[in-house]
Amino acid sequence: MLKINNLHASIDNKSILKGLNLEVKAGEVHAIMGPNGAGKSTLANIIAGKDGYEVTEGNIELNGEDLSELAPEERAHNGVFLSFQYPVEIPGVSETNFIKTAINETRKAKGLEDMPAKEMLKMIREKSELLEIDRKFLSRSLNEGFSGGEKKRNEVFQMAMLEPKLAILDETDSGLDIDALRIVANGVNKLKSKDNAVIVITHYQRLLEYIVPDFVHVLYDGRIVKTGDASLALELEAKGYDWIKKELV
Amino acid sequence: MHACHSCVGRNLIDVKDTLKRFRIKCGMTKVRMELKEKIVSSYVAFENDIDINSEIHDIRTEALQNFEKLGFPTKKLEAWKYTSLNSVLKNDFSIFPNKENSIQFADVKKYFIHDIDTYKVVFIDGKYSSFLSDVTHDGKDICLMSSALSKSKYKAVIENYFNKIAKQDNLTSLNTAFANEGAYICIPKNIEVEKTIQIINFTTGNDIATMIQPRNLIVVEENAHVQIIERHQSLTENAVLTYVVTEVFAARNATIDYYKIQNDKDNSSLVDNTYIEQKTNSEVSVHTFSFGGNITRNNLNFYQRGEHINSILKGITIIEGKQHVDHHTLVHHIEPNCESHQDYKGIFDERSTGVFNGKIVVEKEAQKTNAYQQNNNVLVSDKSTINAKPQLEIFADDVKCSHGCTIGQLDSDALFYMQQRGIPKKEGKALLMYAFANTVLESVKIPEVKSRITKLIATKLGVNIGFDL
Numbered sequence: 001m002l003k004i005n006n007l008h009a010s011i012d013n014k015s016i017l018k019g020l021n022l023e024v025k026a027g028e029v030h031a032i033m034g035p036n037g038a039g040k041s042t043l044a045n046i047i048a049g050k051d052g053y054e055v056t057e058g059n060i061e062l063n064g065e066d067l068s069e070l071a072p073e074e075r076a077h078n079g080v081f082l083s084f085q086y087p088v089e090i091p092g093v094s095e096t097n098f099i100k101t102a103i104n105e106t107r108k109a110k111g112l113e114d115m116p117a118k119e120m121l122k123m124i125r126e127k128s129e130l131l132e133i134d135r136k137f138l139s140r141s142l143n144e145g146f147s148g149g150e151k152k153r154n155e156v157f158q159m160a161m162l163e164p165k166l167a168i169l170d171e172t173d174s175g176l177d178i179d180a181l182r183i184v185a186n187g188v189n190k191l192k193s194k195d196n197a198v199i200v201i202t203h204y205q206r207l208l209e210y211i212v213p214d215f216v217h218v219l220y221d222g223r224i225v226k227t228g229d230a231s232l233a234l235e236l237e238a239k240g241y242d243w244i245k246k247e248l249v
Numbered sequence: 250m251h252a253c254h255s256c257v258g259r260n261l262i263d264v265k266d267t268l269k270r271f272r273i274k275c276g277m278t279k280v281r282m283e284l285k286e287k288i289v290s291s292y293v294a295f296e297n298d299i300d301i302n303s304e305i306h307d308i309r310t311e312a313l314q315n316f317e318k319l320g321f322p323t324k325k326l327e328a329w330k331y332t333s334l335n336s337v338l339k340n341d342f343s344i345f346p347n348k349e350n351s352i353q354f355a356d357v358k359k360y361f362i363h364d365i366d367t368y369k370v371v372f373i374d375g376k377y378s379s380f381l382s383d384v385t386h387d388g389k390d391i392c393l394m395s396s397a398l399s400k401s402k403y404k405a406v407i408e409n410y411f412n413k414i415a416k417q418d419n420l421t422s423l424n425t426a427f428a429n430e431g432a433y434i435c436i437p438k439n440i441e442v443e444k445t446i447q448i449i450n451f452t453t454g455n456d457i458a459t460m461i462q463p464r465n466l467i468v469v470e471e472n473a474h475v476q477i478i479e480r481h482q483s484l485t486e487n488a489v490l491t492y493v494v495t496e497v498f499a500a501r502n503a504t505i506d507y508y509k510i511q512n513d514k515d516n517s518s519l520v521d522n523t524y525i526e527q528k529t530n531s532e533v534s535v536h537t538f539s540f541g542g543n544i545t546r547n548n549l550n551f552y553q554r555g556e557h558i559n560s561i562l563k564g565i566t567i568i569e570g571k572q573h574v575d576h577h578t579l580v581h582h583i584e585p586n587c588e589s590h591q592d593y594k595g596i597f598d599e600r601s602t603g604v605f606n607g608k609i610v611v612e613k614e615a616q617k618t619n620a621y622q623q624n625n626n627v628l629v630s631d632k633s634t635i636n637a638k639p640q641l642e643i644f645a646d647d648v649k650c651s652h653g654c655t656i657g658q659l660d661s662d663a664l665f666y667m668q669q670r671g672i673p674k675k676e677g678k679a680l681l682m683y684a685f686a687n688t689v690l691e692s693v694k695i696p697e698v699k700s701r702i703t704k705l706i707a708t709k710l711g712v713n714i715g716f717d718l
Contacts, residue, residue, distance in 0.1 A: 048665075048669050049668075049669075050665055051661070051665070071668065071673075071674065072665060072668035072669050073668040073669075073671055073672060073673045073674065073677075075669075076668065076669055076670060076671035077671055080669075081669075081670075082669050084666065084669075087666070088660070088662050088663045088666040089663075090660075090663050090666070090667075090681070090684065091684060092683070092684025092685065092687045092688075093680055093681075093684045098667075098670070098672075098680075099670075101672055101676065101680065101714055102667075102670040102671045102672050103671075105671050105672050105673060105676060106671035109671070141684075158670060162670065162671065
């Protein structure tokens with residue numbers, strides 16, 4: 001599904017990614033861990049197509065299509081979803097109107113008619129129940145005045161509504177208490193299928209107890225330096241990152 | 250020797266340059282003079298059609314003298330520092346289009362709020378169109394200024410209210426000098442007008458350049474309530490200059506909701522002078538939606554003569570190209586315990602320019618005043634400009650006055666967030682702009698006006714999305 005080949009990227013002439021390779025197949029869950037500043041969020045932003053990053057070498061393919069020339073919304077239409085580390089507050093735009101516009105613009109890009117209002121409402125009801133979201137939130141302005149945990153839960157709600165092929169969860173666990181973490185993870189697990197894939201970016205092993213990865217990668221200094229199974233996350237939790245740094249020297 | 254030559258040469262060039270600039274300046278002054286003289290000399294012709302023995306005519310003649318003295322406003326005047334009418338005044342205006350022009354309702358239906366039943370006072374090239382209008386004398390007067398100024402049954406109202414609060418400045422004086430036609434609305438005590446009133450001035454563009462000067466008078470007596478929509482609409486790309494004067498009086502407990510829809514063609518300019526006097530416990534709101542036109546200048550003045558008065562001034566400006574919209578507001582708090590709320594939102598794209606000059610005066614006697622002013626602007630393009638100037642003159646010591654003014658860009662993080670969810674950049678921008686302006690729409694009391702404005706905004710932003718769910 002996702003194939004990243006020898007990706008080099010910089011921001012303001014500062015090199016962040018230095019030859020990153022990653023392949024994610026449908027049905028898989030990948031975790032990317034690593035110390036601060038390793039380039040985890042940069043990777044997520046570049047896949048989503050955020051402005052300001054310069055890809056100097058290598059490429060990203062989604063289902064065989066090179067993403068580099070696509071606008072962020074086109075990538076979204078192709079099934080890329082990024083759960084933001086810091087979801088943006090947008091005063092004056094209600095959650096419901098936002099998600100409705102997002103779904104219908106995605107359908108429009110695929111040559112489909114708008115989703116009938118009845119179907120939309122049913123879907124909103126189902127997905128908000130799945131994520132235990134109080135529906136009065138949905139008529140409020142997007143993320144405005146939401147707590148950190150509410151924002152993250154809302155991200156996963158939007159993911160559930162948009163049904164992406166590739167979901168990237170950028171530190172979705174930060175700011176969540178243990179109950180919220182379980183609800184969010186439960187939501188992600190229910191959305192998982194053999195046709196989609198999930199990349200979980202996290203500092204801690206905690207989330208991976210709930211969303212069990214097939215692969216764990218360690219991102220360090222712009223490259224993936226180690227790959228293992230779920231047990232690697234436990235090892236990192238116990239030993240920190242220093243031993244990997246030492247291995248590299 | 251050589252050095253000296255080059256020095257002389259450069260001086261010569263400077264002199265030439267100065268001369269050229271001087272000529273351009275003279276040229277502009279000449280244009281103003283010509284138009285001014287043309288207007289002043291047409292007064293005799295104007296007098297042919299009206300009763301020159303009335304007291305009203307004395308007011309007109311005095312106003313003409315005033316305009317003759319003042320001339321058109323120039324950028325030298327503080328109030329016109331950022332708005333130049335030069336490009337408009339150079340047109341060869343026909344001052345009194347006297348042809349009777351007619352238009353088919355089907356051709357102009359879209360300019361009406363046509364999905365509700367309304368009273369209509371409609372003018373074509375400054376002349377009343379009985380065909381497009383729907384006026385009444387049934388328990389209230391919703392009719393024509395020309396009859397009010399000439400018929401004896403309106404004499405008392407005219408004497409009490411006509412030209413009583415309009416300023417004696419240049420363009421208001423010019424309007425007063427030629428005041429003859431416009432809407433006359435008089436709502437007696439305790440009457441709640443069940444239908445909205447639409448005042449629409451169409452210009453047909455049958456002349457190369459048309460100048461019109463509507464004069465409206467609106468008197469709402471005690472405990473009465475009325476809703477009004479005003480629109481100026483050109484039907485062709487020919488140049489139009491409208492300078493309209495509207496005097497509004499709200500007696501005790503009266504309520505007036507006034508909506509101005511400004512979405513004219515690119516070559517039409519508007520100077521709107523609205524003067525509003527309020528008495529105790531009255532509430533008057535004016536919403537101004539400025540999306541079109543060439544140069545639009547809104548002079549909106551509120552005078553609070555009573556206690557517990559509420560004045561609401563709101564506006565959304567969305568312009569692009571070389572459009573220019575200037576909001577000059579004045580709220581004069583004269584007596585204690587009154588409120589005023591101002592909220593103006595501006596979105597400026599391409600080379601468009603905006604001005605907001607909001608003046609609040611709180612007199613010494615006006616204790617416990619609560620005056621609020623907010624002006625927020627988004628510059629979409631780095632070539633667009635906004636000149637914003639809040640002006641507070643407070644002489645009382647126990648008041649709450651706040652003002653805030655911001656100038657910014659669209660939030661790029663919010664835009665990326667929307668794009669990431671599949672909303673294209675253009676639609677995302679439109680949603681952000683709509684959300685930004687929405688605080689002004691929230692207080693619109695006529696649902697059909699709200700949905701029309703929402704549609705106009707979508708059209709203006711070039712998107713086809715429903716903003717409200």
